[in-house]
């Protein structure tokens with residue numbers, strides 16, 4: 001049976017002055033799936049989700065959410081979606097319960113019904129114990145769960161979560177993942193953005209990889225990973241000069257060697273087979289770190305864009321290039 005389309009995105013575009021933040025993207029999200037936009041900071045994920053959830057108006061293009069246009073039927077779209085923005089919105093001075101209750105009232109529920117809705121959303125997000133505490137005393141994970149509770153109080157068909165686990169520890173992150181899976185289980189279509197490849201990998205039915213306002217690849221995590229063949233061996237060396245010399249030395253025996261973000265990357269069919277020879281070639285070098293990476297979404301991203309997903313890496317590149325420049329001059 002063909003999947004039913006929940007969101008149909010057609011040439012969606014956003015300009016901020018001269019910057020083309022989202023550049024004519026088109027894709028479909030199926031009903032009841034978890035769909036991730038994966039990309040580094042500045043890729044255009046928040047802008048895309050903001051347009052789909054009617055918080056920002058597209059410059060060009062359109063999208064239908066359950067048949068409603070985000071340009072022409074904005075009120076109808078708002079009724080059937082829930083949004084958890086990147087910048088959290090709960091009121092610190094209020095209790096968790098009162099925040100959710102306020103949301104229920106904003107959606108038009110009154111009296112007992114509003115209270116029942118709020119209670120149910122709190123229960124769904126496993127916040128009963130903290131419901132009557134003020135939000136200022138919540139941990140990061142609890143705040144995130146509260147925001148999700150606030151976004152689902154009106155039983156939306158589609159929920160948008162912008163970087164739902166950013167800054168959380170591993171345990172809180174896993175808790176949020178479980179709750180997102182629970183949303184899917186009750187039939188909600190979930191669209192999330194993330195720059196964590198593990199999050200996209202573990203949680204999503206399908207992933208759209210985004211970079212510089214474009215979707216550079218779209219598919220299930222397995223489909224995307226199957227594009228990468230073999231292993232990658234990453235090497236950190238003592239200095240940029242070592243990197244350059246090691247690259248030359250390794251290239252004699254290995255065909256696919258490159259420098260990415262200041263590290264050497266050797267692509268091999270099998271790391272186990274390549275290792276003895278590689279170690280021999282590196283014997284006279286100051287190798288600080290050697291890491292074997294099996295195909296993952298980060299590697300897919302690197303392969304497609306030539307740069308990494310994480311902020312630290314682009315910062316490293318910057319520092320590295322400056323260092324190289326200083327050494328040359």
Ligand SMILES: Nc1ncnc2c1ncn2[C@@H]1O[C@H](COP(=O)(O)OP(=O)(O)O)[C@@H](O)[C@H]1O
Pocket residue numbers: 016019021039040041042043044045046047048
């Ligand atoms: N309100 C805005 N005004 C001007 N530029 C913006 C605005 N919001 C985002 N941008 C720029 O648009 C690009 C995409 O940003 P964003 O959608 O926030 O990306 P992401 O969520 O993937 O980090 C970035 O270059 C960002 O600086």
Ligand SMILES: [Mg+2]
Pocket residue numbers: 045046047086162163
């Ligand atoms: Mg963002």
